[in-house]
Amino acid sequence: MKKLPYGEADFLVHIFTKDFGKMDVLAKGARKSGAKLNAHIDILNHVRISFVKSGERMPTLIDAEVINRHDDWFLDADKISIAGRMLQTLDLLIPIAEKDEILFATILNFFGGGKSVQDFLPIFFAHQGYGKNPDFSLLPSEISQSILTLWPALKN
Secondary structure: OEEEEEOOOEEEEEEEEOOOEEEEEEEOOOOOOOOHHHHHOOOOOEEEEEEEOOOOOOOEEEEEEEEEOOHHHHOOHHHHHHHHHHHHHHHHHOOEOOOOHHHHHHHHHHHOOOOOHHHHHHHHHHHOOOOOOOOHHHOOHHHHHHHHHHOHHHHO
């Protein structure tokens, strides 16, 4: 969903997994030139990952293998814009560490080309418990404002 520089040579990666829901993992050394993990953890990649977790520390990514790349999203500016807004929306509304295999499959279907944004957003909002035509006033104002900034057409 998102990859952020962390420390001198690492990435903090926000991912959504089938088995663990949304989580953060640390990709140690992934910012170094030639790091094998870096290419695999790009946004929109469907990836099989392995990580370790010890104690209270953040899980550390130890391996990643691309299952499917959704490179067609990067072919035009409109699709890149939609993908970015979708990832921000997902990041805002999906709770941390909540396993949801149905949502995982729905997201894969959307980025795999199975649904349009007009189809996906109502399904996503309903799945998250906000209804197909959500009343954003029920959300915390910060989240509501962020979503309406991302999707101005939803203000109607």
